[in-house]
Amino acid sequence: xxxxxxxxxxxxxxxxxxxxxxxxxxxxxxxxxxxxxxxxxxxxxxxxxxxxxxxxxxxxxxxxxxxxxxxxxxxxxxxxxxxxxxxxxxxxxxxxxxxxxxxxxxxxxxxxxxxxxxxxxxxxxxxxxxxxxxxxxxxxxxxxxxxxxxxxxxxxxxxxxxxxxxxxxxxxxxxxxxxxxxxxxxxxxxxxxxxxxxxxxxxxxxxxxxxxxxxxxxxxxxxxxxxxxxxxxxxxxxxxxxxxxxxxxxxxxxxxxxxxxxxxxxxxxxxxxxxxxxxxxxxxxxxxxxxxxxxxxxxxxxxxxxxxxxxxxxxxxxxxxxxxxxxxxxxxxxxxxx
Amino acid sequence: xxxxxxxxxxxxxxxxxxxxxxxxxxxxxxxxxxxxxxxxxxxxxxxxxxxxxxxxxxxxxxxxxxxxxxxxxxxxxxxxxxxxxxxxxxxxxxxxxxxxxxxxxxxxxxxxxxxxxxxxxxxxxxxxxxxxxxxxxxxxxxxxxxxxxxxxxxxxxxxxxxxxxxxxxxxxxxxxxxxxxxxxxxxxxxxxxxxxxxxxxxxxxxxxxxxxxxxxxxxxxxxxxxxxxxxxxxxxxxxxxxxxxxxxxxxxxxxxxxxxxxxxxxxxxxxxxxxxxxxxxxxxxxxxxxxxxxxxxxxxxxxxxxxxxxxxxxxxxxxxxxxxxxxxxxxxxxxxxxxxxxxxxxxxxxxxxxxxxxxxxxxxxxxxxxxxxxxxxxxxxxxxxxxxxxxxxxxxxxxxxxxxxxxxxxxxxxxxxxxxxxxxxxxxxxxxxxxxxxxxxxxxxxxxx
Numbered sequence: 001x002x003x004x005x006x007x008x009x010x011x012x013x014x015x016x017x018x019x020x021x022x023x024x025x026x027x028x029x030x031x032x033x034x035x036x037x038x039x040x041x042x043x044x045x046x047x048x049x050x051x052x053x054x055x056x057x058x059x060x061x062x063x064x065x066x067x068x069x070x071x072x073x074x075x076x077x078x079x080x081x082x083x084x085x086x087x088x089x090x091x092x093x094x095x096x097x098x099x100x101x102x103x104x105x106x107x108x109x110x111x112x113x114x115x116x117x118x119x120x121x122x123x124x125x126x127x128x129x130x131x132x133x134x135x136x137x138x139x140x141x142x143x144x145x146x147x148x149x150x151x152x153x154x155x156x157x158x159x160x161x162x163x164x165x166x167x168x169x170x171x172x173x174x175x176x177x178x179x180x181x182x183x184x185x186x187x188x189x190x191x192x193x194x195x196x197x198x199x200x201x202x203x204x205x206x207x208x209x210x211x212x213x214x215x216x217x218x219x220x221x222x223x224x225x226x227x228x229x230x231x232x233x234x235x236x237x238x239x240x241x242x243x244x245x246x247x248x249x250x251x252x253x254x255x256x257x258x259x260x261x262x263x264x265x266x267x268x269x270x271x272x273x274x275x276x277x278x279x280x281x282x283x284x285x286x287x288x289x290x291x292x293x294x295x296x297x298x299x300x301x302x303x304x305x306x307x308x309x310x311x312x313x314x315x316x317x318x319x320x321x322x323x324x325x326x327x328x329x330x331x332x333x334x335x336x337x338x
Numbered sequence: 339x340x341x342x343x344x345x346x347x348x349x350x351x352x353x354x355x356x357x358x359x360x361x362x363x364x365x366x367x368x369x370x371x372x373x374x375x376x377x378x379x380x381x382x383x384x385x386x387x388x389x390x391x392x393x394x395x396x397x398x399x400x401x402x403x404x405x406x407x408x409x410x411x412x413x414x415x416x417x418x419x420x421x422x423x424x425x426x427x428x429x430x431x432x433x434x435x436x437x438x439x440x441x442x443x444x445x446x447x448x449x450x451x452x453x454x455x456x457x458x459x460x461x462x463x464x465x466x467x468x469x470x471x472x473x474x475x476x477x478x479x480x481x482x483x484x485x486x487x488x489x490x491x492x493x494x495x496x497x498x499x500x501x502x503x504x505x506x507x508x509x510x511x512x513x514x515x516x517x518x519x520x521x522x523x524x525x526x527x528x529x530x531x532x533x534x535x536x537x538x539x540x541x542x543x544x545x546x547x548x549x550x551x552x553x554x555x556x557x558x559x560x561x562x563x564x565x566x567x568x569x570x571x572x573x574x575x576x577x578x579x580x581x582x583x584x585x586x587x588x589x590x591x592x593x594x595x596x597x598x599x600x601x602x603x604x605x606x607x608x609x610x611x612x613x614x615x616x617x618x619x620x621x622x623x624x625x626x627x628x629x630x631x632x633x634x635x636x637x638x639x640x641x642x643x644x645x646x647x648x649x650x651x652x653x654x655x656x657x658x659x660x661x662x663x664x665x666x667x668x669x670x671x672x673x674x675x676x677x678x679x680x681x682x683x684x685x686x687x688x689x690x691x692x693x694x695x696x697x698x699x700x701x702x703x704x705x706x707x708x709x710x711x712x713x714x715x716x717x718x719x720x721x722x723x724x725x726x727x728x729x730x731x732x733x734x735x736x737x738x739x740x741x742x743x744x745x746x747x748x749x750x751x752x753x754x755x756x757x758x759x760x761x762x763x764x765x766x767x768x769x770x771x772x773x774x775x776x777x778x779x780x781x782x783x784x785x786x787x
Binding site for chain 2: 002003006007010013014065067068070071072073074075146151152153155163164165177178179180181183184253254255260263294295298299300303310311
């Protein structure tokens, strides 16, 4: 029972990341009809917003390290620590949550620039062209980050209050022996909040209502005199923010490098297909479902029966779902079937 | 129907044969599998004033940190060989035949490549160095899978490979090659050095869970630690293979919590080790008590660069290492001083082995009086040297494995500087980690290829 609870928690935090990326992908596909292979790069750029803010906050002065006598060595002391002492150290430890404030405008700008500057020219082109151009864009963005930040991962710390483990066993009446890292729980609740906000935005605002109407029947909405293209551009920006935040908050779990987006992208496409192309609830459901199944497949009991299953489980599930429900779990008729 | 007869005349046949012979003579050496003339060899620098070495290291992927430090060491070695700087270990190496005028009077130049920690990319990069850049020797490492792959290429192409960081027993065991040499220690030696310390520190009869990188080094490391600790009554509860570069190890760590194990051995290296150790600590493993004992984590192969990446999490954790910058022998001090002055921080064990390998190759050329790989290999085999850290060292001819002292280290609880991340717990003498070459049998292959 303990092992099952832990694997469910593992699946939920991983599934949270899959669901957020898949949600962004589905928003773009549902509104603009574009298959965006650069979406993983948006996840990566969000992660590097956290890295960038941390680098800014740890801008340092070089002080001679007197303890090294073999050669002239210097240690780097951040200005914030020099000026503010303990407060400076605490502020630096909050760099990941603080970078949310930086990432929202930056990712919104990147999303809008990407859509207005490049992707809009490919709306009337075949999906194959869209895939090629967005995949190319992803590689360009990756290489820019590699040239700027290097190929190595950049570990990010979490604030003191979120480090360590929480006793989740006691919460479920299963004893004190089941602990789980606090930041992973934070990530799960964060992803749930973002998903909730996106759905609320689409469901309860006039802007969201117009977007949903546009997704259902673009031409009719345009005939009513509404500039749906402009709203869809903003949706692209919103999807970029969602992916960026997913990447940013994931940095303490997995130190980001330039390739992190590509690692998540492939899985997220499987999530979208399993959930059903164009279905927002489908993307979220499939994200969590595949995250949990992937975790269960890593259990020793499962692997002793089916060796190597943890490496292929997601693709196996995708095959089964597509055989049984060709449109995915919550897919709609007519989407990407022309 | 008439049968078409050949219209090749005797004259045209002779002409064609002559042209074919001329083309054969003019063909560049890259199309020649091995030089045929007596004494000739691939990429002979001949009368050129320079000689080129190839440094093939991981510049991306899970071992990129080690790769970057290896490259720094190679550059420093080239500088010293060419008579620039303070000479580093050339001041302490015994015997020493280098003159600071390059190798055999030829200035040393170098080319670099990125192995990406992938065997196919590493082989392609090494092949390019040999065929296009004309390197006389190539070096580099950080993954045993890569080292074994390029070592067999070295044998095929007749170009010496001085391995950098590679720790699998297979490199100089079943996959040993005449053209490959390893200065670094191996998993067997780690096990032999660590086992007595582990028993003394953590006691007998422990239940062990292995997380193992799923390739030759990981398997080799797991086997060596299991065999070495069996005498202390340590039993393996489970051994789980993890893909290299897995990133998130949470799904492999959670089953440990209720497995009944009281020791976790992380057979991971580089970025993988940093991630798996950090996540193991995040999951509270070190705060647990199992079977009435404090839960312990062991990292059999340690490096200062990994300790840097793992930060606070490394404190108090035991492991083994080939070399440490705080060693007080004259060779280590000279190297650390030269490296520190050049880059502002001390070298890693990966940098140390690459630097030493470059000097050893150059010295062997000087002793052989030629770049001919056959003669250079014979000069390296059974060569004994000193003054390069780790005491007197033997390059065993039977398997091309170096034998020297091994360090058992512990993550420093109270570092005196930002580089003081590992404290040397024990220097295990060479005699205690030596083994017969037959223990891991293999064939070196011929001198002439």
